[in-house]
Amino acid sequence: MAVRSKEIAPARATGRARAARKQPAAGSRRRAALASTGRKGRTRKSRSRADQQAAIIAAAERVFAGAGFGGATMQAIAAAAGLPKPNLHYYFGSKKALYQAVLERTLREWLAPADTIVAEAEPREALECYIREKMRQSFTRPYASRVWANELLHGAPELRGTLVRQLRPLVRRKAAVIDQWIAQGRMAPLDSMHLFFTIWAATQTYADFEVQICTVLGHDALDLEAQARATQHVVSLILRGCGLV
Amino acid sequence: MAVRSKEIAPARATGRARAARKQPAAGSRRRAALASTGRKGRTRKSRSRADQQAAIIAAAERVFAGAGFGGATMQAIAAAAGLPKPNLHYYFGSKKALYQAVLERTLREWLAPADTIVAEAEPREALECYIREKMRQSFTRPYASRVWANELLHGAPELRGTLVRQLRPLVRRKAAVIDQWIAQGRMAPLDSMHLFFTIWAATQTYADFEVQICTVLGHDALDLEAQARATQHVVSLILRGCGLV
DNA sequence: CCCGCGATTGACCAATTGGTCAAATTTGTG
DNA sequence: CACAAATTTGACCAATTGGTCAATCGCGGG
Numbered sequence: 316m317a318v319r320s321k322e323i324a325p326a327r328a329t330g331r332a333r334a335a336r337k338q339p340a341a342g343s344r345r346r347a348a349l350a351s352t353g354r355k356g357r358t359r360k361s362r363s364r365a366d367q368q369a370a371i372i373a374a375a376e377r378v379f380a381g382a383g384f385g386g387a388t389m390q391a392i393a394a395a396a397g398l399p400k401p402n403l404h405y406y407f408g409s410k411k412a413l414y415q416a417v418l419e420r421t422l423r424e425w426l427a428p429a430d431t432i433v434a435e436a437e438p439r440e441a442l443e444c445y446i447r448e449k450m451r452q453s454f455t456r457p458y459a460s461r462v463w464a465n466e467l468l469h470g471a472p473e474l475r476g477t478l479v480r481q482l483r484p485l486v487r488r489k490a491a492v493i494d495q496w497i498a499q500g501r502m503a504p505l506d507s508m509h510l511f512f513t514i515w516a517a518t519q520t521y522a523d524f525e526v527q528i529c530t531v532l533g534h535d536a537l538d539l540e541a542q543a544r545a546t547q548h549v550v551s552l553i554l555r556g557c558g559l560v
Numbered sequence: 561m562a563v564r565s566k567e568i569a570p571a572r573a574t575g576r577a578r579a580a581r582k583q584p585a586a587g588s589r590r591r592a593a594l595a596s597t598g599r600k601g602r603t604r605k606s607r608s609r610a611d612q613q614a615a616i617i618a619a620a621e622r623v624f625a626g627a628g629f630g631g632a633t634m635q636a637i638a639a640a641a642g643l644p645k646p647n648l649h650y651y652f653g654s655k656k657a658l659y660q661a662v663l664e665r666t667l668r669e670w671l672a673p674a675d676t677i678v679a680e681a682e683p684r685e686a687l688e689c690y691i692r693e694k695m696r697q698s699f700t701r702p703y704a705s706r707v708w709a710n711e712l713l714h715g716a717p718e719l720r721g722t723l724v725r726q727l728r729p730l731v732r733r734k735a736a737v738i739d740q741w742i743a744q745g746r747m748a749p750l751d752s753m754h755l756f757f758t759i760w761a762a763t764q765t766y767a768d769f770e771v772q773i774c775t776v777l778g779h780d781a782l783d784l785e786a787q788a789r790a791t792q793h794v795v796s797l798i799l800r801g802c803g804l805v
Numbered sequence: 806c807c808c809g810c811g812a813t814t815g816a817c818c819a820a821t822t823g824g825t826c827a828a829a830t831t832t833g834t835g
Numbered sequence: 836c837a838c839a840a841a842t843t844t845g846a847c848c849a850a851t852t853g854g855t856c857a858a859t860c861g862c863g864g865g
Binding site for chain 2: 380381382383384385386387461464465467468469470471475478479482483486487503505506508509510511512513515516517519520521523524526527528530531532533544545548549551552553555556557558
């Protein structure tokens, strides 16, 4: 039943024509953004665009976190954002592009807390601050953490480059700071890069595997008190593990 | 060659009849399994069946780990197992059932290492042994860990019940042992349940987020030496964190 | 007041997906 | 050997999915 009467509709606009049409949209988006920052006041138009994009990204983050890239549907994201599906394509072109926009936003937040780790700081204070900030992120933005975790879990096909270009150099820099502290005898000798892996794991587990933790603890969700308790546990366990009393 | 003399077979078995037809298969499967254990020797048939199922589960584990439940396709699993797609349905009925079979297998391995944590044991030795076993699992069966992680990440829709019925009681029992050790002054005071969360996180991160770790370390994969180094790091950090020198 | 352009939308594909079926083929057994 | 049950397989289907498109809407500038 393969052959049908479809042999009539041939070349029309297919393939690369789409991409060509889509790029202009992206172009004008960038233009609009520039205009809103540079010119007198953000016009209603560009503001609406930025808002719309932010709303879509927020909705997409929730849906991707809940179902993974493969399990999420543009339909579901559109519904979560309260928009018809073609709007998503209007703003982001494709599912993958939208996904990357979500990941990009996450990366920035993910890297930020490491700022506290600098050679001039006091080791104990710097690490405690870093861990607390990571814990705070896990509790306040669990969806972002889950999208990130999901991507890594599946081999990070969309951001291998980013890991190499941004995460890796950052970690090496921060690990050097810790090595310096160790050399000065200010903390126990340990593998500084692995220390980061452990801190990430110990903190993000509260976002990524929240169900497991809540189930084991017998809570419905982690209230502020439970969050404080978890934070205190992670901080003291790791600080003691680092020989920082 | 497609349409043929099929117009003869009409209303026959359709709709709910399917499920009915599939159940018998499952029934006979169980029967066969019993026969193979109870009777003289495993017959060629039942062994073949068990082998086939094991092969399918192994293939499914890889594919689910790499793409999540939503991203994995029965086609891909069939290809990975070297079988035509209908065979998967013959053995497991549906994608979800196959997924649950994979999860079930994982759970058993997941729970096993905790056996070392008993009141009679020496805290330091028991915990070290537990952590090392968890690390070993991460390195030898990363796909299983990822399937499990993926499921938790997305809210564990398929195994909430299992978490409540099996994981939770187990953890409570083991946490009680640790609390006892703490009460006896044999290790630093800390929250025993959260200690488990941290150990799980710190160990499984090497399976779940392997890409991230390899990228940061600049390795292609973690060779035996790197594995030993990671294990040593986690063991000593956590033991020191527990006040076990 | 109207014009132009970006934003919105419903209707619509082609491709893929999970799942089915009936016809073969293999296997164990009386 | 013959028969029935178990297994394998290619062809097929309905539903869903990512993505498209032409028609429309609405607002700000002339």
